[in-house]
Amino acid sequence: MKLSKIAQTVCPSPTLSMAARVAAMREKGIDIIDFSAGEPDFDTPECVKEAAKAALDENFTHYTAYAGITELRQAFADDLKQYGLEYTYENIVVSNGSKHALKNAFAAILDPKDEVIVPAPYWNSYIDIIKMCYGTPVVIKTKMSNGFRVTIDELKAALTKHTKAVLINSPNNPTGMVYSREELEEIGKFAVENDLYIISDEIYSRLIYSKKLLHCSIASISEEIKERTIVIGGLSKSYAMTGWRVGFTASNKALADAIANIQSNSTSNVNSIAQKAAVAALKNAKEDADAMLKQFEHRRDYIAQRISDIPFLSNLLPKGAFYLFVDVSKLLGESVGEYKIETAADAADVLLEKYNVAVVPSDAFGFENHIRISFATSMRDVVEGVNRIERFVKENF
Ligand SMILES: Cc1ncc(COP(=O)(O)O)c(C=O)c1O
Incomplete structure (x- = not known):
């Protein structure tokens, strides 16, 4: 009996594989500093937990409308107003995290052979989600010298008659890059000229580290760009709510209806208590x-x-999200004990096995020669983890 082609091509999430290695080592009693997890170490805010308890006490435990309760859809629409986006609840579909929102969005727009342009470094799941929706990811490698921004010339070079959509992620995982309004205007213009959808993953929109730099949603630039954009968002990262699984798509109503239909036949509504x-x-x-x-x-x-x-x-200062993308190319070609360090993955292996620090090597993000450090962990771990990385470099290079 054969597995489906999709099942054979989809890879396990590399960040979750690293999490499994960390868990196995911790079970053996090894003190690991975990810089691999992309989730806040904070507890969910009290008022959120109280609302969930109240929902339970009020027996709010039945099916809800599959696109989400109107109150929540409207609350997401209202929240997006801070970025100059005018949506109503009818434009919003509440999903099981933004990962699920992405799956819904691609399922709504892709046919077999359709291509999606994905700038790298990218968040690891995009590639497999696109494949699971019968699409073909077309990866553009951006450059550190250009702040990991995709250029219009690179987009033009990736364009084919099969291109259906371009994916952008600002603030970016894994680099912390944030696009300016002007850059997004250019990308939006490119999408309009070539009749492409834009999937705009804005899960880190609240996590920007500059008073001057405000999050810009590409959908806020013009009506014609907004019409073709599906904004992806959720509560996991900004509200320490990873386990609650609440995300959303915001789009034109026809797309929102299509996305809601797809969801109605797969997962139905998000957990009723999590919605409250x-x-x-x-x-x-x-x-x-x-x-x-x-x-x-x-x-x-x-x-x-x-x-x-x-x-x-070396690394650039991340402007948003909670990751540092570190260039380790100068370490390659050296040996550390029995380990030969040829790739970023080898460097990550030594860091884990000998210095007990977990990081994610950049091949997970479609890129070479870098490791991703998540600083969504306690200050004590940040300090201790950096001390260990410093020891790793000073003792061996
Ligand atoms: C860029 C990006 N998009 C989407 C997600 C998915 O988040 P969730 O499904 O928890 O909302 C993540 C999680 O790491 C992410 O980094």
């Missing part, structure tokens, strides 16, 4: 989210400085 909790997050937890952002910023400043002070390592 999500309403509380959007309405009452902004201060908690801002407090977490402050902590992330403090860690970012510390870790970016410490890592760039270590010889042979």
